[in-house]
Amino acid sequence: MDIKLETRCIHGNPSDSLQDENRAISFPIYQTASFSHIKPGHNESGFDYTRESNPTRSRLEEVVSSLEGAAGTVAFASGMAAISACFELFAGGDHIICSEDLYGGVIRLNRVIHLKNGVDTEYVDTTDLQAVRAAIRPNTKAVYIETPSNPMMNITDLRGCAELAHEYGLLLIVDNTFLSPYFQNPLLLGADIVVHSGSKFLAGHNDTISGFLCAKDIELVNKFRLIAKTTGGMLAPFDSWLVMRGIKTLAVRMERQQENAKKVAEWLLKQKQITNVLYPGLKEHKGYEIGVRQTSGFGSMISFYTDSKETALQMLQKVKIVIFAESLGGTESLLTYPALQTHPDVPQEMREHLGITETLLRLSVGLENVEDIIADLEQALDWSRDERV
Numbered sequence: 001m002d003i004k005l006e007t008r009c010i011h012g013n014p015s016d017s018l019q020d021e022n023r024a025i026s027f028p029i030y031q032t033a034s035f036s037h038i039k040p041g042h043n044e045s046g047f048d049y050t051r052e053s054n055p056t057r058s059r060l061e062e063v064v065s066s067l068e069g070a071a072g073t074v075a076f077a078s079g080m081a082a083i084s085a086c087f088e089l090f091a092g093g094d095h096i097i098c099s100e101d102l103y104g105g106v107i108r109l110n111r112v113i114h115l116k117n118g119v120d121t122e123y124v125d126t127t128d129l130q131a132v133r134a135a136i137r138p139n140t141k142a143v144y145i146e147t148p149s150n151p152m153m154n155i156t157d158l159r160g161c162a163e164l165a166h167e168y169g170l171l172l173i174v175d176n177t178f179l180s181p182y183f184q185n186p187l188l189l190g191a192d193i194v195v196h197s198g199s200k201f202l203a204g205h206n207d208t209i210s211g212f213l214c215a216k217d218i219e220l221v222n223k224f225r226l227i228a229k230t231t232g233g234m235l236a237p238f239d240s241w242l243v244m245r246g247i248k249t250l251a252v253r254m255e256r257q258q259e260n261a262k263k264v265a266e267w268l269l270k271q272k273q274i275t276n277v278l279y280p281g282l283k284e285h286k287g288y289e290i291g292v293r294q295t296s297g298f299g300s301m302i303s304f305y306t307d308s309k310e311t312a313l314q315m316l317q318k319v320k321i322v323i324f325a326e327s328l329g330g331t332e333s334l335l336t337y338p339a340l341q342t343h344p345d346v347p348q349e350m351r352e353h354l355g356i357t358e359t360l361l362r363l364s365v366g367l368e369n370v371e372d373i374i375a376d377l378e379q380a381l382d383w384s385r386d387e388r389v
């Protein structure tokens with residue numbers, strides 16, 4: 001039976017899923033550190049110690065695997081814990097090609113941890129596959145990308161990048177946070193590993209932090225399980241349950257947030273204080289054609305430039321329904337200042353090169369009535385115009 005994604009958000013793959021023995025509709029929270037045994041050498045329940053595995057987390061991992069088309073998934077306490085665990089695949093002397101436009105936390109991870117450990121990370125414009133090819137060295141082990149990227153919304157050709165990576169025996173790792181498995185399935189397009197900040201669209205309610213590693217190959221999944229068990233960054237049972245509950249409404253949230261985002265992007269385009277709108281769903285976006293080929297939607301993340309730093313700062317302070325806050329993907333619309341919030345640790349030269357300037361704002365469009373969102377942005381812009389001399 002071909003079970004559609006909306007159904008899998010709610011039930012996972014009913015054929016092979018872990019079911020509650022008491023047939024609870026909402027899978028229980030197994031709030032326990034350890035599991036008892038009856039006989040030495042036998043593990044009746046299959047569970048031992050929650051750092052290693054826990055039924056609530058295992059159930060969530062099954063649901064996420066089913067959405068991403070993965071052989072298996074490992075859930076972590078944050079997106080950064082998942083990404084750090086993923087980089088444990090590599091050793092000193094290895095070279096990793098990364099999209100140059102990445103969530104700032106990953107750039108910090110490269111500088112603070114990977115550099116010290118001798119893992120050489122190099123930033124490349126991965127929207128240009130020739131540039132990726134030119135960067136490959138004998139010690140290159142993987143290509144790590146975000147598409148759409150944070151915050152510049154650049155689109156990398158996933159099929160092309162997977163073919164290129166595999167031609168050289170490299171792993172393709174894709175951060176799928178911005179579109180979620182509802183709109184994009186990198187593993188089905190050739191990627192080897194998908195990374196998620198589950199704190200965003202998957203959990204969807206701005207109420208918990210989580211992360212995932214999903215892999216196509218069971219050997220990679222087993223490596224991730226060993227790394228998670230050894231380093232201990234796993235997701236707690238209650239948070240696993242929260243994310244699982246959030247995923248049940250992923251499909252409807254993604255659809256409505258995208259519908260809202262399209263209207264907001266169109267509106268932003270018409271405002272004279274907004275000088276550029278970066279939304280992959282706009283035909284004029286440079287990644288639009290590739291996006292159409294590899295995704296089933298464009299999501300609800302928009303970055304835009306204001307005409308001055310003053311306009312940007314005043315918008316941030318003046319919004320009333322939209323919230324000036326870091327993060328994305330939840331029910332609430334959030335307006336973020338990348339230069340100060342998500343990318344402050346990125347060296348200024350690199351920020352300037354990427355276009356992360358003091359006039360760039362990032363908007364995660366939520367589930368409020370879109371007329372209220374637009375009216376709120378409008379009053380924030382009007383106020384800044386009135387106050388200007």
Ligand SMILES: Cc1ncc(COP(=O)(O)O)c(C=O)c1O
Nearest residue numbers: 078079080103150177197199210
């Ligand atoms: C694209 C992307 N990947 C990874 C992360 C890190 O996730 P977390 O905050 O859950 O550690 C973030 C956080 O904003 C992100 O935007």
